[in-house]
Amino acid sequence: MDIKKTLFELSSAYGAVGENSASKKAYEILSKYCECEVSGNNLTVIGRMSGKSDYTLMLDAHIDEVSAVVTSVDDNGFVTVDKAGGIDIRTLPARPVIIHGKKDVKAVFCSTPPHLAQKETEYTDISKIKLDTMLGKSAKDVISVGDVVTYCTKPKSLLSNKVTGKSFDDRAGVVCLLEVAERLSKCELPINVVFVLSDAEELGLRGAKTAAFKVMPDEAVAIDVSFGDGPDILPDECGKLSHGAMIGISPVLDISISKKLTDIANNNKIKYQTEVMGKSTGTNSDVISVTKTGVKTGLVSIPLRNMHTDAEIIDLDDLTSVCDILEKYILSGGIANV
Amino acid sequence: MFEILKNLCNTDGASGDEVAVRDLIIKYIDGFCEWRVDALGNIIVFKKGEKRAVKKVMIDAHMDEVGLIITAVTPDGFLKVKTMGAMDVSVLLARQVKINGEVDGVICSKPIHLLGAEEGKKLPKEETLYIDIGAIDKAQALQNVSLGDCAIICGEYCECEERILSKALDDRVGCAVLIDLIRNESKYDFYASFSVQEEVGLRGVKTATYAINPDSAIVLEGTTAADITDVPEDKKVCIQGEGVAVSFMDKSTVYDRVYYKKALESGLKCQSKSAVTGGNNSGAVHLNREGVRTIALSVPCRYIHSASSVALKQDIISAKELALFMLNGIASGEID
Numbered sequence: 001m002d003i004k005k006t007l008f009e010l011s012s013a014y015g016a017v018g019e020n021s022a023s024k025k026a027y028e029i030l031s032k033y034c035e036c037e038v039s040g041n042n043l044t045v046i047g048r049m050s051g052k053s054d055y056t057l058m059l060d061a062h063i064d065e066v067s068a069v070v071t072s073v074d075d076n077g078f079v080t081v082d083k084a085g086g087i088d089i090r091t092l093p094a095r096p097v098i099i100h101g102k103k104d105v106k107a108v109f110c111s112t113p114p115h116l117a118q119k120e121t122e123y124t125d126i127s128k129i130k131l132d133t134m135l136g137k138s139a140k141d142v143i144s145v146g147d148v149v150t151y152c153t154k155p156k157s158l159l160s161n162k163v164t165g166k167s168f169d170d171r172a173g174v175v176c177l178l179e180v181a182e183r184l185s186k187c188e189l190p191i192n193v194v195f196v197l198s199d200a201e202e203l204g205l206r207g208a209k210t211a212a213f214k215v216m217p218d219e220a221v222a223i224d225v226s227f228g229d230g231p232d233i234l235p236d237e238c239g240k241l242s243h244g245a246m247i248g249i250s251p252v253l254d255i256s257i258s259k260k261l262t263d264i265a266n267n268n269k270i271k272y273q274t275e276v277m278g279k280s281t282g283t284n285s286d287v288i289s290v291t292k293t294g295v296k297t298g299l300v301s302i303p304l305r306n307m308h309t310d311a312e313i314i315d316l317d318d319l320t321s322v323c324d325i326l327e328k329y330i331l332s333g334g335i336a337n338v
Numbered sequence: 339m340f341e342i343l344k345n346l347c348n349t350d351g352a353s354g355d356e357v358a359v360r361d362l363i364i365k366y367i368d369g370f371c372e373w374r375v376d377a378l379g380n381i382i383v384f385k386k387g388e389k390r391a392v393k394k395v396m397i398d399a400h401m402d403e404v405g406l407i408i409t410a411v412t413p414d415g416f417l418k419v420k421t422m423g424a425m426d427v428s429v430l431l432a433r434q435v436k437i438n439g440e441v442d443g444v445i446c447s448k449p450i451h452l453l454g455a456e457e458g459k460k461l462p463k464e465e466t467l468y469i470d471i472g473a474i475d476k477a478q479a480l481q482n483v484s485l486g487d488c489a490i491i492c493g494e495y496c497e498c499e500e501r502i503l504s505k506a507l508d509d510r511v512g513c514a515v516l517i518d519l520i521r522n523e524s525k526y527d528f529y530a531s532f533s534v535q536e537e538v539g540l541r542g543v544k545t546a547t548y549a550i551n552p553d554s555a556i557v558l559e560g561t562t563a564a565d566i567t568d569v570p571e572d573k574k575v576c577i578q579g580e581g582v583a584v585s586f587m588d589k590s591t592v593y594d595r596v597y598y599k600k601a602l603e604s605g606l607k608c609q610s611k612s613a614v615t616g617g618n619n620s621g622a623v624h625l626n627r628e629g630v631r632t633i634a635l636s637v638p639c640r641y642i643h644s645a646s647s648v649a650l651k652q653d654i655i656s657a658k659e660l661a662l663f664m665l666n667g668i669a670s671g672e673i674d
Contacts, residue, residue: 078567088450090461094429094644096493096503106498108646111429113564116573122459123428130566132640134501134648136579153434156442158472159482164434164444230446231416231468237452242474282451305470307449309432313470 001029001182003175003316004163008155010171015043015199016067016084016148019100022171023063026197029178033185034195039214043199044207046215047181051189055336058194058217058295059180059326060208060284061173061224062201065166066308068149070099071127077139079107079131081149085202086308090123095310098152099133101143106152107133151310161317162241166310170201172302172319173223179323180330190333201284208284212291219296219334221257222285223322226275226301228313239303241314244271245321248299252280252289256338257298261325264332270324271317275301296335300325339658340497340651342366343514347495347504350439352405352488353422353538358439359401363513363532367520371530380546381532387524391669396529396552396630397519397661398543398619399512399559400536403505404643406435406489408469411480415473416446419489420464423537427461429644434492435469441482443471443489493645500652501578505645509536511637512558515658519665526669533619540590540622547626554597554631554668556661559618560649561585561611563638575615576638578650581607582657585634587614590621597633597664600673604663607656611636635660 006029015022023043030036034047043063066085073079079099083089093111098104110130112121131149133139155165177195184193194215199207201224212220226246227238239246247265249258265272280286281299289297300322305313351359356379363381367373371385381401404423411417417437421430432447446468450458469489473479493505504510516530529550534542547555565577576583584601585593588611601608611634624632637657640648667673 074567076565076567086450088431088447088453088458090428090458091431091447092428093426094641094646096646106496106503108503108641108648110566111426111641111644111646113562113575113640113642116564116569117426120460123461124459130568132566132648134498134503136500138499156434158442158444158470159478160472160474162472164442164472227449227452229414230448230470231412231414232446232448232462232466233452306432306444306447307451309447311432311434311444311447313444313472315472 001179003179003319006178007171007175010174011155011165011167014150015064016150019148026063026174030181030195033181040199040207040210044211045197046211047195049184049189049193051191053191056192056194056217057330057334058196058215058220059177060196060198060220060222060288061177062170062207062284063174063197064199064202065150066202070143070145070147070149072145073140073143075137077133077136079133079143080127081131083126088308089126089129091309092129096152097149099143100148103142105133105142107131153310162313162315164311164313168304168312168314169225169307172225172314176223176319176322180326183327184330187331191336193330198284205284205287209287212288212295216292217295220288221298221300222283222288224283224301225304227307228303228305230305239273239275241303242317243273244318245325246273246275246301246303248275248277248281248301250277250281252286253299254296256335257296260335260338261298261300261329264328265325268328271321339514339518342517343510344495346510346513347506350436350490351402352490353402353535355488356401356534363517366517370521376545376549378542378545379534380542382546382549383520383530385520385524385528385530387526389526391526391528392671393553393668395554395665395669396531396547396550397516397556397558398531398533398623399516400509400533400619401513402534402537404537408483408485408487411476413476415475415479416468416470417479417483419467419469423643425643427464430467433645435489436492437483437489438487441471443469446470491645500650502649502651503646507639507647507649508560508642511560511649511654515558515661518658519661525666528665528669536619540619543619544622547623551627552630555623556664557618557620557623557632557634558657558661559634559636560639560642561616561636562642563640575613576609576611578638578653580609581653582660583609583611583636583638585611588617589615590617591624593633594631597631600667601633601660601664604660606660606663608660633664
């Protein structure tokens with residue numbers, strides 16, 4: 001699989017309430033390697049591969065993205081929105097987006113003209129930043145309250161195998177699952193593997209909750225993105241781009257999984273870094289682990305910069321490191337025999 | 339005219355680095371006029387008309403746009419930048435940029451999850467802005483860019499029904515109108531300047547006006563339109579759909595009263611720029627030598643000085659019509 005091409009295709013697609021082009025694309029690819037079904041709100045995709053034992057490992061990555069939702073449309077073609085996911089409203093002025101109305105409409109958040117700008121503007125209320133549909137009074141014909149608004153920036157390559165674009169959180173994780181599925185489809189598996197591309201993570205880890213209930217695996221590993229280094233971020237708050245997969249350790253994660261993932265990376269000389277969290281992880285692993293009677297759960301993350309903006313950055317080599325660890329981990333049976 | 343505008347907008351030209359825009363403009367006007375490039379990089383144009391002008395008229399539009407300049411590189415390979423021209427930090431955070439028209443990057447933005455409650459309410463200081471081009475360290479960064487290189491925020495031109503969404507509408511709308519006037523037959527001789535360095539203090543047009551030494555000047559611009567719902571009427575400055583905005587006064591100029599009134603009485607679609615804000619090349623033009631009678635005609639642009647400014651096509655056409663009316667009126671002596 002061409003990892004960059006697949007990531008760019010998925011990044012350019014949409015995954016939000018009522019907008020499932022990313023799910024459709026991912027379904028198309030995953031179907032090449034295993035039996036797939038679409039579940040939940042038409043966004044969650046589940047693929048299953050059988051192994052030699054009854055033991056089932058579930059891999060999860062979320063397919064949805066941060067978005068916004070239309071709350072009013074006025075006669076001058078201006079719209080107000082509310083957040084559907086953690087968007088930094090300080091970054092919205094003059095940002096182009098797509099409103100998914102009766103047709104897709106390009107729109108731009110208003111920026112305060114210089115003569116009206118106040119020195120210490122407080123960015124606390126997203127409804128104060130109007131969205132200009134550029135349609136004037138005909139906006140009401142195509143846009144309704146409840147329509148979804150997403151970023152629309154096209155992905156680009158940067159230096160040294162880094163790439164930038166929207167929704168790498170967590171399409172980068174989705175690409176990992178697709179790549180691992182392709183690699184495993186050529187192997188005899190010691191255990192069953194279920195691939196879950198889950199919905200509504202950005203709205204409170206909801207899709208993985210019901211998907212894990214449906215699958216009820218013996219073990220799970222969530223693949224997400226985590227904070228990468230930047231000029232204004234303390235080194236102990238983040239991982240480093242180009243330094244490999246981030247293997248999670250936290251009270252809510254199963255330590256034997258974290259340990260085995262680390263051993264595999266060490267034994268196979270795969271680049272990794274350890275991400276220690278003192279509480280829950282803020283990822284789907286938090287909810288998967290407490291499904292029914294409990295599921296032993298691990299977490300592997302790709303370091304990412306500028307999270308929740310349309311200028312997210314990852315290093316594709318880090319993504320590959322995650323794939324390498326997961327492939328070896330599954331072929332060795334996860335923690336089935338630990 | 340809109341095809342030319344599109345190509346102008348999609349070309350990068352920060353203040354002091356207008357080469358690519360200048361080359362493109364020369365491509366469009368060559369063969370339609372006499373032109374030369376002066377020491378600062380302005381294009382000075384003489385357009386021969388059917389008749390000699392009673393008054394020597396100069397029409398100006400500036401080629402440069404707001405941008406960033408690289409001032410340092412960190413050991414980790416991030417590029418420290420300063421703004422050139424007034425830009426709010428909110429329109430810079432987490433934007434794709436292009437450096438030298440070829441190297442891609444983005445402006446860093448600390449993730450919302452790591453912002454403290456107070457930090458998340460306010461914009462970071464301009465001094466904390468860095469560009470990330472994906473370099474692993476300072477050495478790799480410096481193989482691809484140099485100190486002093488310019489970055490432009492990406493904002494691809496797109497036509498949305500009756501409107502245009504693009505970076506650099508300030509002042510490529512003026513350039514596009516001026517190119518159109520030059521490429522068409524003119525009734526009277528006139529001069530023109532496509533000037534550099536407007537956004538850093540009206541610098542290029544100063545020498546261009548000195549060289550041309552006009553009696554009268556028409557400055558073509560893009561200006562703030564704050565015609566957004568909830569902005570009070572008296573703060574809207576100008577309104578899209580009401581035609582080109584004619585200035586009576588701004589922070590840099592008190593405009594020629596006769597020209598201002600004749601423009602409004604022309605019968606062509608236009609409006610007064612209803613606030614004494616901003617400034618444009620007129621500030622330097624009207625003080626040239628012993629003084630130059632000056633009028634500014636501005637296309638109303640929403641979200642000016644961002645990479646997502648918005649203009650209405652009809653207003654750009656109205657700018658052209660009024661510019662032509664004023665040119666012919668002044669050059670013939672009818673407007674005096």
